[in-house]
Amino acid sequence: MLFKHAHCTTHFRPLTLSRNLFLTPRPHAKALRSSFSSLTRPCAKPRATQLVGATWNQELQRRGAKRKASLNLEDVPQGAIGSDTLPPQDDAEPDYPPLLQQVRNNMLKFNHCVLVTRVGGFYELYFEHADEYAPLLNLKKAKRKPSKGSKKPAVSMAGFPAYQLDRYLKILVQDLNKHVAISDEFINEVLNRAKGELQYTRRVSRIITPGTLIDEHFMDPWENNYLLSIHVDPKTLEKDKAVTKCPGSSNVPSVLNLPRTEVGLAWIDLSSGDFLTQSTDIASLPTAVARIKPREIVLDSIFEEAEHSRIVSILQEDGHIITFQEPSQEPLAVKNWISMLEDAVDDFDPANFTSGEVAAGGSLLHYVKNQLLGSRTRLQAPVRHQAEDHMSIDKNSLRALEIRSTIRDGTYEGSLLHSLKNTVTRSGTRLLSQRLSAPSMSLSTINDRLDLVEEMIEYPQLRQDVIALLGQTFDSLRLVTKFTYGRGDADDLMELSKTVATTSDLFYVVREHTTSRNAIPVDPNSEASETRRRHCMSTFERRFDLEGVCELAKRIRYAIDEDALSEYHRVEDEQAEEMSELAQDVLGREAGEEDLKNMPKRIQPKPHAITGSYKSATDGRDDIWIMKRKASPALHRLHKSLDSMVETKAELEARLRQQMDVSSLTLKWTPNLAHIAHVKGKDVSRVTPYFPKSLSSSKSTRSFQVPEWTQLGAQMDETRFRIRNEEQRVLGELRERVVRNLVRLRRNAAVLDELDVACAFALLAVEKNFTRPIITPGTSHNIVGGRHPVVESSSSDQGRKFTPNDCILDDKERIWLITGPNMAGKSTYLRQNALISILAQTGSFVPAEYAEIGLVDKVFSRVGSADNLFLDQSTFMVEMLETAQILKEATPRSFVIMDEVGRGTAPEDGIAVGYACLHHLYHVNQCRTLFATHFHALTDMTRDFDKLAFYCNDVREEADGKFSYVHRLKKGVNRESHALKVARVAGLPEDAIAVAARIRKQLKLDSSNPISAAHSAKTKATRKGKAAAAE
Ligand SMILES: Nc1ncnc2c1ncn2[C@@H]1O[C@H](COP(=O)(O)OP(=O)(O)OP(=O)(O)O)[C@@H](O)[C@H]1O
Ligand SMILES: [Mg+2]
Secondary structure, three states: EEEEEEEEEOOOOOOOOOOOHOOOOOOHHHHHHHHHHHHOOOOOOOOHOOOOOOHHHHHHHHHHHHHHHHHHHHOOOOOOOOOOOOOOOOOOOOOOOOOHHHHHHHHHHHHOEEEEEEEEOOEEEEHHHHHHHHHHHHHOOOEOOOOOOOOOOOEEEEEHHHHHHHHHHHEEEEEEOEEEEEEEEEEEOHHHOOOOOEEEEEEEEEEEOOOOOOOOOOOOOOOEEEEEEEEHHHHHHHHOOOOOOOOOOHOOOOHHHHOOOOOEEEEEOOOOOEEEEEEEEEHHHHHHHHHHOOEEEEHHHHOOOOHHHHHHHHHHOOOOOOEEEEEOOOOOOOHHHHHEEEOOOOOOOOHHHHHHHHOOOOHHHHHHHHOOOOOOOOOOOEOOHHHHHEOOOHHHHHHHHOOOOOOOOOOOOOHHHHOOOOOOHHHHHHHHHHHHHHHOOHHHHHHHHHHHHHHHOOOHHHHHHHHHHHHHOHHHHHHHHHHHHHOOOOHHHHHHHHHHHHHHHHHHHHHHHHHHHHOOOOOOOHHHHHHHHHHHHHHHOOOOOOOHHHHHHHHHHEEEOOHHHHHHHHHHHHHHHHHHHHHHHHHHHOOHHHHHHOOOOOHHHOOOOOOOOOOHOOOOOOOOOOOOOOOOOHHHHHHHHHHHHHHHHHHHHHHHHHOOOOOOEEEEEEEEEEEEEEEEEOOHHHOOOOOOOOOOOOOOOEEOHHHHHHHHHHHHHHHHHHHHHHHHHHHHHHHHHHHHHHHHHHHHHHHHHHHHHHHHHHHHHHOOOEEEEEEEEEEEEEEEEEEOHHHHHHHHHHOOOOOOOEEEEOOOOOEEEOOOOOOOOOHHHOOOOOHHHHHHHHHHOOOOOOEEEEEOOEEEEEEEOOEEHHEEEEEEHHHHHHHHHHHHHOOOOOEEEEEOOOOOOOOOHHHHHHHHHHHHHHHHHEEEEEEEEEOOOOHHHHHOOOOOOEEEHHHEEOOOOEEEEEEEEEEOOOOOOOOHHHHHHHHHHHHHHHHHHHHHHHHHHHOOOOEEEEEEEHHHHHHHHHHHHHH
């Protein structure tokens, strides 16, 4: 198994180290790799190339024998070692101390990763990883000799307290896009320890990459964290297979220059278990990827080779993080997916998937399996994203229409999503974002969504109740998924049980509403819509699936003691604070396990291993039990016997006090002396006759052993230990129950998300005065009084009123050619109509007085200009690439907005290109189009296009020279761009404005020959300017 994360190269199989572990990078891939510089990681150590095959094992055993402790094969990290490879070691002086050797082995095995190793309460980076990352993580770096008198150079190390893992993972994974291998410590069997081994073995338990986050705190709660796998036949993308119709096309990394071929996509969000697939073609790939917005893309390693690399350039252009993976020897067939899916996968029919999807899905799951190192996944059954079921918003429109982020700085504030976000839950917001990026093409789905929104508008009390309840829920989709990985603690269980309880409340709210609604006779005036909405609510009510899950929630509440849990956290926080105070000192140390022993006992980090330790049960603190006593009969019994022992202890204490007349006597446990009796003051002398032997004493205190207490204490410790174990068992049982109810819990989570989105849209419609759109199967637009949802909000924030405009595109007028002054609102108008179509098919009300919209299959926009100098694309090239996409892809059902096409070149060329676009859109694509331009000649050239109409906005000039914009569109052509007005407002120097005005006047005089006019105007203006200067 080979992973290449950009130009880091690692080969490994999940359980065996393979022969090709230490291959050096292929030379032909070098050029490509250099463009991934931000993702660079050193490859395996050069000496690693020397050892292959069976020598690995022999070497390990031979060297193992040199040390005092022999190294068992199974002790080598990551399970069984293949018979053919061993980690390379230096013969002259082979041994690092065991801890460092384990680290070294792990670094070699996971050499595509940054390795962080748990040592006590810290995570440490060693060797070159410490050198490279300590400065980036702002950690102090220390050097330490591997062992006393060793000739090996000092080893670099840097670390941070374990509780800060998430903080550093965020920097490594999220900011630096690294793969991080987390090596945890596991208690070694006593038997092995006797053989001289370390107390802990360190094994990599998980690899974290940007696309495989599960429950890390730094994960964006409002967005899905997708990992995407793309499958395409590499042969079709070879350099010589470019479409040859257009000369020179192979030089431009545009999907349009690649032969049409099927592309399989599969993507998952490990944090929620979402699993989707799609079959698309190469031309639509960038749009599909932009919609999915993956955090990481997995590609077959063949695409790293120069001749197949064009797909990589295309993905890179959009800044995606790519990981190359050597294909598995036995690709995962669909039937093999089932073991990684949740139990109920009834509607999962392998025959539904195309071969491309199967290949992409197989490689995706293969990758996930290896990153999770054996942890089980229970993904949701894969859902096919059928392109024809969704409106496609092409990559450029997604950006230009600022759906999820703004163009200028890519921020969320100012985007459409931001202005719509009235959702109260995180997963509801994720659903909103998904729906906005892929609106529906199904009339019934859209109407069902709109019905729910309308119901929430008409019944404000219902809406308020639902919103209030939703506010009390937790992100159950991510919570339940956490349990499937064997994670999830008592807090997660409590959150889950509260969410289930609230879900049940929500069910009753909806049910009560439906029942009381159905009791009222239907108003004959609105019979059709009433009946439909009632039906929609009843269907919705039936989607709640509470059977079993309420029982689970009850069981959780019955078992977990919430008060004790918060007390437990209080103590934990106190400890964390203590730790962080001391952390800085400790971080500067040249520490290993040995050094940690010298730390104050009180803050000595606890081992991370989950297994309860005897010592942890007896650490002298007051017991805080997170489970209620009645959680299990065993727990009840154990607590009872602990109670009686506590009583016995009190009696013993009282008896001893009385017997020796020592009121200060206490029976206690300390980490150093275990069970002792302690007295102070004058009592010290009184105990000597009874207990002459002291364990420790000072002038005023004395500690000594009381055999009865030693015995009783030991029994109490054992009971505590058993309670802890029993608590863990009950916790495990609860976790298992959660997993058993996985499908139901996920179903309910989906219902809640839909309610959240419906309420959010309802609130939006009420607050912003949106109307319900009528969606039709036709291909016309009839929007009356439409507004731009985002510009309107910002205008009203600044006290300005937004002027509504109509948009009526139908068989009579399919294209609107819009002219008018700068700043008069052409671009705003174009965008608002695209956004209204998107909102309508998302299932939202729209900012208009009336909207009747024929289903739109694809929205395209060519607006603004953007250079892509990095990829050698000029402003005009970008413009043409985007325009080409539209002209090739738009169908008669599409909606196109084109803003000032041809602006980026000479006027004659620009006009020619603009005309060609209109001509093509009119005759070939035949789609609804809004086209704004300052090339007024275009209006003359298109007079004979019957279904093309002219509209314009204007400037109103006052007598005193002041002016204002008339944003309202009217029929006709406006040949005045009033550019100089805008220039003056923008603050161009007055004399520059005067020159411009003169030139403009001159140009107008000879409009039949703009070039010679420009020349003569320029000459005259220069002469005039010179004369003025001479005067
Ligand atoms: N219908 C409207 N009602 C009120 N204000 C509007 C309206 N349309 C646009 N505006 C305001 O006018 C500004 C300029 O609009 P826009 O960029 O759409 O003009 P334009 O005609 O495309 O100009 P240019 O030709 O220079 O590109 C917007 O930022 C907005 O604040
Ligand atoms: Mg504009």
